[in-house]
Amino acid sequence: MIYLDSAATTLQKPASVPRAAAWAMTHLASPGRGGYPASAEAADVMFHLREEAASLFGVPNPEQVILTGNATHGLNIAIRSLVRPGDPVLLSGYEHNAVTRPLRAAGARIFVARSPLFDQDAAVEAFAEALHTPMAAVVCTMVSNVFGFLLPIDRIAALCREKGVPLIVDASQGAGTLPVDLAGWGASFVAMPGHKGLYGPQGTGLLLCGGDAMPLLYGGTGSLSRQQEMPDFLPDRLEAGTHNVCGAAGLLEGIRFVRRKTPGTILRHEMQLTHRLAGQLQGIPGVSVYQGPHMAGVLSITSEGMDPETLGERLAGQGIAVRAGLHCAPLAHQTAGTLRTGTVRFSFSAFNRPEETDAAASAVRRILHTCPNRHPG
C-alpha cells in the first residue's frame, strides 16, 4: 500500500514508537498512583513527555503540557474554558468540526473571518477587521486540513495580543513540521494530536495551556484525594482518571524522532513531495489542483470526470490510501467553494518517497482515462 493520508494519521512510525508502547503495556503501571518502581517509571515517562513537548513547543513549564486523547479532546477543553453561551467567537474560514461543533454545543455566536485560499495577507486583514468587534476568543488552525493552506498564525496571534483576545490554536496539521510557540504567541491554548506529525500512537494528543483551564472530566488524579473539588493546578486539573501510558510512551518516542530529524527537515521533505505530486496531477486533463504559495504537506484535487469519493475508492482499489470527501471540515470547503462535492486529499509524512507520488499520479491518470465521463482534453 502507498499511504498518502498522514493528515488523518501517520501510519508509518519510527520503530521506537511501537516498541515503547508495547514495552509500556507490560512494564509500566499507573503514574501518580503508587511509589513502587512500575508506577515511578510510568511517572518518569509522563514527565519526560511533558519536558520534550515543552522544549519543542515553547512552553515555559512541563506541567502546562496536558496529555489528551486527541486534538479534539484538547480543543473541547480549551473551548469549555473560555466560551460561555452567547459569547462571540471568531474563527478562520478553514476550521475543522473539532472546533465548530464544540463551539455550537457551547452556545457560542460564531463569526468567521473569511479569506481566499492561500492568501495570508487577506486572512490577516479579515481577522483585523473582525476584531474591531469584541470577541470572547479567537480559534484558528495553523494549516487547513483540506488544502494545506498555512494560516499566518504569528500575525493572527499578534492581533489577538494587541486586542487582548484569548487565542486557541489548532495545531493538528502543524505540530511536528512548523514552529509552535505557546509563549511567543501568547496563546491561551494550543491543541494537537499525537498521532499525526508527532508520530505517536492513535488515541494520544497534547494540550498546551497558557491560561486558566476548566476540566472536561472530573475524577481521581492521585493528588489532594481528601478534596472533592478538582485540583486547581496543572496537569492534574485536566487529567482525571488513568493515563494512556502506552500511548504516552509511544508519543514520547515520536516527539524524540521529530526533534532528532527536526521539524524543518520534515517540512521540506513533505513540501518536495507535495510540489512533485501537484506538478504531476496538473498535467492530467480535467483535474483541478488546489495549490498556492503558502502550503504545508497536504494537497487537494477535484476532477471534472469523477466525484471525489469514487476517485478515492478507485485509488484504494489500486493500493493507494487517500482521503476523499469533506474531511470533517465543511467550513473549509464552503470557503474554498468545494462544499458540494468535497475533494480528494493527498497528505505526506517523513516516510513517503518520491516514487510513491509518481505512482499516485499515474494511478489518477489511469483511473480518469478509463472513466466514461472523462474530460476530452
Add this chain to the structure above:
Amino acid sequence: MVHYLILCRSLTYAQRTARILERGGIAGTVMRTPGRIAKDGCGYCVRVGEKRLADALVLLRREGLPPKQVFVQSAAGEYSEAVL
C-alpha cells in the same frame, strides 16, 4: 540519617523540583508523601539530604518553585515540620 522532605503540589511538581535540584547538582528522590504528613491525602515530595536543604531552597526560589512545606525526617523515622 536525617532527611528533609520537600512537599509538592503534585507528582509533576515533585518531578520538576527534582529536575531543578539535579541540574543544580543536588540529589533528590521523588516519593509519595508519608500519610502522617499528607494533610490533603495522596501527595508527592522530594527527599534531600540534611546538608543540602539550604542550597535546595535557594535553587527552588530562584526557579520560582518555592516548596509548599518542608518536613524533617529524623533518624528514628519521626517527622516534624521545618520552619523556613
